[in-house]
Amino acid sequence: MKFLKGFFIHFILIFVCILCLLPFLWLTSTAMKGAGENIFAYPPVLFPEDPTFNNFKEVLRLVPILKYALNSFIVAFFTVILNLILSSLAAYPLARMEFRGKKIAFFGVLATIMVPFQAIMLPIYIITLKLHLTDGHGAVMGYLGLILPFAVNAFGIFLLRQAFLSIPRELEESAIVDGCNAFQIFYKVLLPLITPSLAVLAIFTFIGSWGEFLWPSIILTNDSLMTLPVGINNLSGAFSANYRLVAAGSIVSIIPIIIFFLSMQRYFISGKTEGAVKG
Amino acid sequence: MYKFQNKLIPYLFLIPAGVILIVFFFIPFFQTIILSFQDYSKDIYSPAFIGLSNYAEILKSPIFLKSIANTFYFLILCVPFLVIFPLFLAILINQKIKGKTVYKLLIYLPVVVSIVVVAIAFKWLYAPNGLLNYILELLKIKNIGWLVNPKVAMISVSLVTIFKGIGYYMMIYLASLMSVPKDLYEAAEVDGAGEFLKHMTVTIPHIMPTIALVSTISSISALKVFVEIYVMTHGGPLNSTKTIVYYIYERAFENLDLGVASAACVILLLIVLVFSLLNIFVFERGKYDI
Numbered sequence: 212m213k214f215l216k217g218f219f220i221h222f223i224l225i226f227v228c229i230l231c232l233l234p235f236l237w238l239t240s241t242a243m244k245g246a247g248e249n250i251f252a253y254p255p256v257l258f259p260e261d262p263t264f265n266n267f268k269e270v271l272r273l274v275p276i277l278k279y280a281l282n283s284f285i286v287a288f289f290t291v292i293l294n295l296i297l298s299s300l301a302a303y304p305l306a307r308m309e310f311r312g313k314k315i316a317f318f319g320v321l322a323t324i325m326v327p328f329q330a331i332m333l334p335i336y337i338i339t340l341k342l343h344l345t346d347g348h349g350a351v352m353g354y355l356g357l358i359l360p361f362a363v364n365a366f367g368i369f370l371l372r373q374a375f376l377s378i379p380r381e382l383e384e385s386a387i388v389d390g391c392n393a394f395q396i397f398y399k400v401l402l403p404l405i406t407p408s409l410a411v412l413a414i415f416t417f418i419g420s421w422g423e424f425l426w427p428s429i430i431l432t433n434d435s436l437m438t439l440p441v442g443i444n445n446l447s448g449a450f451s452a453n454y455r456l457v458a459a460g461s462i463v464s465i466i467p468i469i470i471f472f473l474s475m476q477r478y479f480i481s482g483k484t485e486g487a488v489k490g
Numbered sequence: 491m492y493k494f495q496n497k498l499i500p501y502l503f504l505i506p507a508g509v510i511l512i513v514f515f516f517i518p519f520f521q522t523i524i525l526s527f528q529d530y531s532k533d534i535y536s537p538a539f540i541g542l543s544n545y546a547e548i549l550k551s552p553i554f555l556k557s558i559a560n561t562f563y564f565l566i567l568c569v570p571f572l573v574i575f576p577l578f579l580a581i582l583i584n585q586k587i588k589g590k591t592v593y594k595l596l597i598y599l600p601v602v603v604s605i606v607v608v609a610i611a612f613k614w615l616y617a618p619n620g621l622l623n624y625i626l627e628l629l630k631i632k633n634i635g636w637l638v639n640p641k642v643a644m645i646s647v648s649l650v651t652i653f654k655g656i657g658y659y660m661m662i663y664l665a666s667l668m669s670v671p672k673d674l675y676e677a678a679e680v681d682g683a684g685e686f687l688k689h690m691t692v693t694i695p696h697i698m699p700t701i702a703l704v705s706t707i708s709s710i711s712a713l714k715v716f717v718e719i720y721v722m723t724h725g726g727p728l729n730s731t732k733t734i735v736y737y738i739y740e741r742a743f744e745n746l747d748l749g750v751a752s753a754a755c756v757i758l759l760l761i762v763l764v765f766s767l768l769n770i771f772v773f774e775r776g777k778y779d780i
């Protein structure tokens with residue numbers, strides 16, 4: 212009975228895992244089929260007859276995927292840094308200080324959770340244009356336009372506020388006695404204690420920023436700052452007749468994030484991510 | 491709570507985040523509402539104030555009403571599946587089995603991959619003579635026009651969303667399952683409960699708050715669906731996959747009709763608000779207590 216139960220569980224889980232991999236395996240298979248092989252063959256052929264990396268070479272030659280990857284990395288990296296700094300700074304007084312207007316600040320942050328980005332993106336677009344934060348005004352302005360609207364979010368602030376709340380108050384009191392000012396308490400005493408939450412925030416911000424499509428597709432006007440999701444989507448439009456190249460480009464584009472995912476796996480699957488739930 | 495000598499200190503900490511939220515959230519929020527009362531269709535540089543006309547226009551527009559209906563149809567297609575199936579998987583993985591980590595990693599993989607790539611991969615699977623139709627043929631089932639049949643297209647899109655979301659919700663459930671006390675299961679076993687009954691009587695009631703949370707957050711993301719549709723169907727065939735956000739995108743960035751698009755934004759906002767309020771004030775209360 213127990214053996215049967217174990218068999219049943221593994222059977223279902225293996226089946227689900229195969230389903231989860233199937234779209235990517237099928238892309239990889241298509242990407243590795245040579246020009247002589249019919250990718251529309253019916254019945255479909257899963258294993259290429261004569262596996263080749265030519266499509267990868269070709270797509271890297273025709274489309275600046277590595278530049279897209281670099282752009283994605285720059286945007287994701289600075290989005291993470293800004294989120295860590297701004298969220299932790301804002302979370303500290305909301306968790307630990309008494310001041311006039313605290314309720315307004317608290318509910319102001321909470322309000323931003325309730326409004327989806329898509330519902331207010333038109334004025335965000337107009338404001339970003341007015342501030343010249345577009346790729347037409349140079350690379351730095353272009354990157355800022357991609358980064359600043361996502362430089363802080365309420366989920367991050369609440370995640371870190373929870374972390375600050377869990378730190379015993381005595382630590383700060385003794386720091387005050389030792390003559391630390393507010394910033395020193397924040398930087399030297401509290402911040403080191405919430406590194407696990409900072410790591411969770413960093414990782415989820417990175418994944419979110421790396422995969423973001425809607426905003427860059429609206430704000431970018433030329434190829435030079437294009438991020439991976441936009442670049443790959445354009446690729447699939449431009450080479451719709453050559454699916455081998457689209458598949459190869461797609462596979463190349465997911466390699467960095469899969470490496471990131473596998474190297475940070477313990478954060479994803481440890482259950483520490485509870486606080487990072489997004490709506 | 492303690493107070494510092496300098497009363498400005500809390501504000502200094504809040505200012506950087508505050509500036510970003512004001513520029514990229516509060517101003518746009520109020521501007522959306524103002525834009526929704528203005529007419530951009532005649533002169534984009536000096537829009538006239540037209541009261542509720544934009545709302546009247548979209549609420550009479552068959553295409554907008556269809557977008558709302560489509561969005562809820564999409565929600566009904568995804569949410570039950572995203573609430574139940576990840577829970578089932580989480581319960582399976584939570585058993586004493588080997589290879590947990592590998593299972594978790596593989597099931598979570600689609601979550602980290604960009605939705606654009608997932609949608610491109612599925613577009614390929616959904617091709618008329620693609621892999622999925624071949625599998626159907628092996629099972630002696632008639633071919634399906636996955637993305638070309640207006641009756642099926644939304645179901646095909648929702649399968650992509652489900653595929654991308656399962657791992658995410660499964661991890662939320664797994665975290666919650668860790669909090670179920672082991673002795674409750676032992677007690678249920680002593681009472682002679684089988685596997686199924688054990689989970690129905692112990693697991694489900696215990697993690698009910700998480701089930702509610704997953705229901706609302708998956709509903710909110712369903713209401714905001716866009717990229718899958720943009721990449722795979724562009725709202726077609728015959729508007730069968732046109733959702734609210736897609737409608738907004740079209741009106742704003744293709745027709746440049748900011749007034750009508752903003753009215754649609756406000757309606758989206760009101761619909762999402764219902765689910766967010768439930769979340770914040772009922773299901774996740776503790777997290778947002780001042």
